[in-house]
Each structure stands twice: as structure tokens, then as C-alpha cells.
Amino acid sequence: MTQKQEQLSKNQQIVLNIIEKAKGPLKAYSILYNVQKRGIKAPLQVYRALEKLIEIGKIHKIESKNAFIACKNSDCEISKATAFSICNNCEHVKEIKNTKLSKYLSNFVDNSGMKYKKYNLEFFGLCKDCKLKQ
Amino acid sequence: MTQKQEQLSKNQQIVLNIIEKAKGPLKAYSILYNVQKRGIKAPLQVYRALEKLIEIGKIHKIESKNAFIACKNSDCEISKATAFSICNNCEHVKEIKNTKLSKYLSNFVDNSGMKYKKYNLEFFGLCKDCKLKQ
DNA sequence: ATAACAAACGTTATATTATAACAAATTAAG
DNA sequence: CTTAATTTGTTATAATATAACGTTTGTTAT
Ligand SMILES: [Zn+2]
Ligand SMILES: [Zn+2]
Ligand SMILES: [Zn+2]
Ligand SMILES: [Zn+2]
Numbered sequence: 469m470t471q472k473q474e475q476l477s478k479n480q481q482i483v484l485n486i487i488e489k490a491k492g493p494l495k496a497y498s499i500l501y502n503v504q505k506r507g508i509k510a511p512l513q514v515y516r517a518l519e520k521l522i523e524i525g526k527i528h529k530i531e532s533k534n535a536f537i538a539c540k541n542s543d544c545e546i547s548k549a550t551a552f553s554i555c556n557n558c559e560h561v562k563e564i565k566n567t568k569l570s571k572y573l574s575n576f577v578d579n580s581g582m583k584y585k586k587y588n589l590e591f592f593g594l595c596k597d598c599k600l601k602q
Numbered sequence: 603m604t605q606k607q608e609q610l611s612k613n614q615q616i617v618l619n620i621i622e623k624a625k626g627p628l629k630a631y632s633i634l635y636n637v638q639k640r641g642i643k644a645p646l647q648v649y650r651a652l653e654k655l656i657e658i659g660k661i662h663k664i665e666s667k668n669a670f671i672a673c674k675n676s677d678c679e680i681s682k683a684t685a686f687s688i689c690n691n692c693e694h695v696k697e698i699k700n701t702k703l704s705k706y707l708s709n710f711v712d713n714s715g716m717k718y719k720k721y722n723l724e725f726f727g728l729c730k731d732c733k734l735k736q
Numbered sequence: 737a738t739a740a741c742a743a744a745c746g747t748t749a750t751a752t753t754a755t756a757a758c759a760a761a762t763t764a765a766g
Numbered sequence: 767c768t769t770a771a772t773t774t775g776t777t778a779t780a781a782t783a784t785a786a787c788g789t790t791t792g793t794t795a796t
Contacts, residue, residue, distance in 0.1 A: 589707075757779100763771080764771075
């Protein structure tokens with residue numbers, strides 16, 4: 469088994485599966501509850517898996533919600549540059565994949581001449597469904 | 603005293619003072635510790651003041667740090683549109699005041715045609731000091 | 737294969753961040 | 767003054783996250 473490939477460990481795979489199946493972002497303790505039947509018993513096991521999955525870009529943390537979502541954008545392999553759309557009403561979250569935006573932000577230079585390798589952007593508004601229902 | 607002006611309550615003023623005096627973002631329980639000599643005894647008193655101060659745009663929450671910083675940008679009165687520069691090394695945080703950036707983001711329309719009233723952007727990199735020391 | 741190292745695991749305890757619930761006090765308006 | 771709204775004080779508890787420690791597993795190089 470000389471798989472040079474990036475191979476996830478058991479717990480990492482379990483946690484990733486749950487997050488990928490979910491419709492929206494999941495909270496750590498909700499993940500814990502969901503994986504207890506698979507042998508994961510303690511918060512730390514979940515948090516360690518989350519940390520690794522974030523590191524390799526498989527998931528992202530939605531900071532304003534303390535929740536975790538699967539990456540839907542193959543380009544952000546190292547979680548460097550993320551942007552999300554968050555509905556204030558139904559809490560629906562979507563990763564924004566927009567080349568212009570990511571280029572704009574990656575090339576952004578602030579007033580002091582500083583450039584940034586990494587950013588996280590969270591947009592808030594009403595999603596289409598919620599806008600109609602208003 | 604018919605001050606139509608937005609007037610802060612006692613606790614709100616105490617908390618705001620601490621945050622404005624600080625060099626960087628403060629955490630809620632660090633604020634609590636700092637204001638105990640002024641009569642604020644419980645976390646809730648701090649969190650309630652923080653909530654109000656955020657609402658009126660006097661301070662912002664740095665989501666990736668669970669910390670609070672005074673607004674340095676008179677334009678974001680209602681905390682709608684915020685952008686920060688965060689140093690990965692020394693944790694220095696600075697609010698970004700850049701008209702082009704804020705216009706770009708406020709006018710951003712995603713692939714589904716959705717526009718956003720509110721956003722929070724956190725840039726990560728090395729500040730000038732830390733870049734030199736490398 | 738086996739020694740040496742790194743990564744992941746399991747477990748318990750604890751730290752940190754944030755809110756619920758309820759009653760009392762203060763302030764703003766009619 | 768009366769009423770409503772906001773703010774306060776207080777206790778308890780919920781929710782989120784990490785420390786510390788020892789064990790196991792996986793990788794790499796002899
Ligand atoms: Zn992504
Ligand atoms: Zn919605
Ligand atoms: Zn501001
Ligand atoms: Zn720095």
C-alpha cells in the first residue's frame with residue numbers, strides 16, 4: 469500500500485462524510501452527536517479531525533457561526549481564500565466561487581502597501597427563496 | 603437634558619472606554635477582568651454592552667478571534683461592511699479603510715444575481731514589522 | 737524486520753466563550 | 767405621574783474549544 473496520495477485517517481474520513489452529506493454547515497457538537505455510532509466519543513476527536521480537514525482544504529469554518537462546511541470549490545486547496553454567502557433569515561450558506569472576486573481580493577493591496585496571502589469573506593443577505601417569501 | 607443624541611448607558615460607556623484604550627482587540631473575559639474595578643461583575647453585563655456597541659457600530663467583532671475592537675472608520679456606522687487586516691505572527695489587527703474595496707464589495711453581485719447588504723472580510727498576512735523581522 | 741520518528745488516537749479533565757431566566761432599577765415619553 | 771422600554775444585577779448553565787498524557791498506528795530508513 470504505497471499510496472503517496474493524501475490519505476485521510478479513519479476519524480477524518482468519518483467526520484468528512486458527515487459534513488459532505490449535510491445540507492448546510494454543521495456545528496462541532498452536532499457532528500459529535502452524529503458520529504457517536506461510528507465510535508467517536510469525545511469532542512477532541514472531532515476537533516482534531518476538523519483541524520486536519522481545514523488544513524487540507526476539504527472543509528471550511530464559517531467563523532460567524534462556529535460551523536463547518538464542505539468545500540465546494542476545488543480551487544481553494546489550502547483554505548487560503550474563502551468567500552461565503554449567508555442568508556440572515558434561513559441561515560443557508562453557500563461557498564462563493566467567483567474568479568473575479570478571488571482575483572480582486574488576492575491582489576488587493578492596502579493603504580500601507582501590504583498584500584495578503586489569505587482571507588475569509590462572509591457576505592450576509594437574503595437568499596432568493598427568503599427574498600420571495602417576504 | 604433633552605439630548606436627542608445617541609447616549610450610551612453606564613456599562614456601555616465603561617466597556618467602550620476599555621476597548622478604545624486598548625492597542626488591539628480584546629476578548630470578552632479580558633474586558634470583564636478589566637472592568638471589575640468599575641463595578642461590572644458578570645459576563646452578561648459585558649456581553650450586553652458589547653452587543654449594543656456592535657449594533658451602533660462603535661465596535662466590531664473579529665470573528666476569527668472572538669475579540670472586539672473599536673471602530674476606526676466613521677463610515678461603517680451600522681457595522682454593515684467591515685474589513686480587517688490580521689497579522690498571523692503578532693496578531694496585530696487593523697481595520698481597513700479603503701473606499702475602492704468597500705465599493706467593490708458592496709456592489710458585488712454573485713453568480714446567482716444576489717447582492718449583499720452586509721459583509722465581513724478578514725485578511726491574514728504578515729504585518730510590516732513582522733515581515734522585517736523574518 | 738526493526739528501529740526511529742511522526743501522525744493519529746483515546747481518554748479525562750478543564751478552559752473559554754456565550755446565553756437563559758427572572759427580578760429590580762433606571763430612563764424616555766405621553 | 768404613569769406607562770413602556772431599556773438597562774441592570776445576579777445566578778446558573780449552555781456551547782465551544784483545548785490541555786495533558788499515554789497509547790497505537792503508519793512511514794521511513796537502515
Ligand atoms: Zn472551498
Ligand atoms: Zn434564506
Ligand atoms: Zn468600523
Ligand atoms: Zn505582525
